[in-house]
Amino acid sequence: MNLTQRTQRVREEALRLGFDACGFAKAGRLETEERRLEEWLNQGRHGNMGWMENYFNKRVDPTKLVPGSKSVVSLAGSYFHPDHKRQQQQTGKPRIAKYAQGRDYHKVYKKKLKKLFSFTEELLGGNLNGRVFVDSAPVLDKAWAARAGLGWIGKNSNLLNRDIGSFLFIGEMIIDAEFVYSTQVTDHCGTCTRCIDACPTNAIYEPYRVDSTKCISYHTIELKEQIPKQYQETLGDWMYGCDICQDVCPWNNDAKFGQMEDLYPREKLLNHDIDFWKELNNEQYDSLFEGSAIRRAKFEKFKMNAGIVAENINSDS
Numbered sequence: 001m002n003l004t005q006r007t008q009r010v011r012e013e014a015l016r017l018g019f020d021a022c023g024f025a026k027a028g029r030l031e032t033e034e035r036r037l038e039e040w041l042n043q044g045r046h047g048n049m050g051w052m053e054n055y056f057n058k059r060v061d062p063t064k065l066v067p068g069s070k071s072v073v074s075l076a077g078s079y080f081h082p083d084h085k086r087q088q089q090q091t092g093k094p095r096i097a098k099y100a101q102g103r104d105y106h107k108v109y110k111k112k113l114k115k116l117f118s119f120t121e122e123l124l125g126g127n128l129n130g131r132v133f134v135d136s137a138p139v140l141d142k143a144w145a146a147r148a149g150l151g152w153i154g155k156n157s158n159l160l161n162r163d164i165g166s167f168l169f170i171g172e173m174i175i176d177a178e179f180v181y182s183t184q185v186t187d188h189c190g191t192c193t194r195c196i197d198a199c200p201t202n203a204i205y206e207p208y209r210v211d212s213t214k215c216i217s218y219h220t221i222e223l224k225e226q227i228p229k230q231y232q233e234t235l236g237d238w239m240y241g242c243d244i245c246q247d248v249c250p251w252n253n254d255a256k257f258g259q260m261e262d263l264y265p266r267e268k269l270l271n272h273d274i275d276f277w278k279e280l281n282n283e284q285y286d287s288l289f290e291g292s293a294i295r296r297a298k299f300e301k302f303k304m305n306a307g308i309v310a311e312n313i314n315s316d317s
């Protein structure tokens with residue numbers, strides 16, 4: 001089997017497993033990205049995510065993370081669902097970011113990536129070394145997805161694909177096999193600045209760069225302690241995560257919906273009013289968020305977020 005056939009077979013299998021796009025890039029040091037990451041860290045844009053400083057050399061070079069690796073096979077799968085369109089129209093309702101409404105993507109992807117790895121190993125006659133990742137190690141997921149031709153990085157700093165938009169997750173196989181490498185996609189943001197204009201906290205401090213310390217997603221998920229006073233009001237109705245800079249993106253208007261059923265929004269999370277979330281108890285939290293990415297914010301943190309959103313919603317009505 002030649003390289004073209006091998007590349008084709010792996011891509012076909014990835015699509016069969018439910019991913020929407022699969023691309024291939026030669027593994028190596030990411031030089032431009034290395035400088036951009038260093039600047040971002042030096043300016044403290046990562047806030048208290050101290051773990052972003054760890055393993056810098058591995059983060060910018062997958063051959064250091066996975067010795068002997070030759071390729072990064074990047075996978076993207078949409079989690080966009082028709083119900084999200086309805087949710088976008090609702091106002092004054094407490095919101096949970098779309099990515100967190102289904103089963104935890106780490107679990108869903110890990111299973112599929114392992115299957116893809118086994119398939120590739122078999123294809124190569126049992127000879128394959130490497131690892132699979134989904135936001136689970138020091139890897140610059142978006143930079144690799146862009147290198148592998150899955151899309152471009154938009155001004156809101158998310159990877160954007162012409163067909164599936166940006167409501168997608170990225171995972172990868174970093175392996176010691178070679179492939180026919182994909183062509184990079186050009187930037188289609190053009191003169192648009194909708195995401196920058198819509199961000200309520202000015203977290204997109206310049207095109208393509210996000211300051212976590214101002215981002216609602218960081219405040220509601222990553223920041224363990226109480227959200228600073230000046231950001232409580234700008235939280236608006238977002239209890240967990242934030243989709244504003246993606247909701248306004250024209251490329252998401254007619255984006256294709258995702259195919260992985262496990263990522264579909266869970267009915268039991270939808271349509272509750274703020275009083276329900278404000279009164280949530282530990283048992284309800286455990287039962288509603290079983291197997292969900294929301295568990296990254298512990299019960300106490302989630303309740304703090306709900307309390308702030310309750311004040312925001314009540315003061316608006």
Ligand code: B12
Pocket residue numbers: 032033034036037040049052097098099134135136137138139140141142143153156157158159160166167168169170171208209210211212215217218222240241242243245
């Ligand atoms: C830390 C982190 C965050 C932080 C910081 C966000 C950020 N923009 O960096 C916070 C908590 C704020 C966050 C929020 C969100 N996150 Co997050 N997050 C990550 C994580 C763990 C690391 C990202 C990182 O390395 N940041 C450091 C900065 C400096 O890197 P960067 O923005 O990627 O830019 C690098 C390259 O892409 C490149 N680059 C970027 N732009 C350009 C432009 C040019 C011209 C060039 C040359 C290079 C270049 O250079 C940079 C430096 O290396 C990744 C998972 C991972 N392992 O990669 C998920 C990830 C980025 N997050 C994800 C998601 C879904 C979200 C949210 C949408 C969740 C939500 N709804 O609330 C929001 C979106 C907020 C936003 N507008 O970015 C997805 C994004 C999927 C996509 N379509 O791109 C990822 C990839 C997880 C995954 N595996 O699917 N996140």
Ligand code: SF4
Pocket residue numbers: 156198199200201202203204210214215216217242243244245246
């Ligand atoms: S996720 Fe929300 S707060 Fe963060 S950059 Fe986008 S619009 Fe701004």
Ligand code: SF4
Pocket residue numbers: 154155156157160188189190192193194195196245248249250251
């Ligand atoms: S809203 Fe406009 S500038 Fe922002 S990512 Fe989408 S196309 Fe690019």
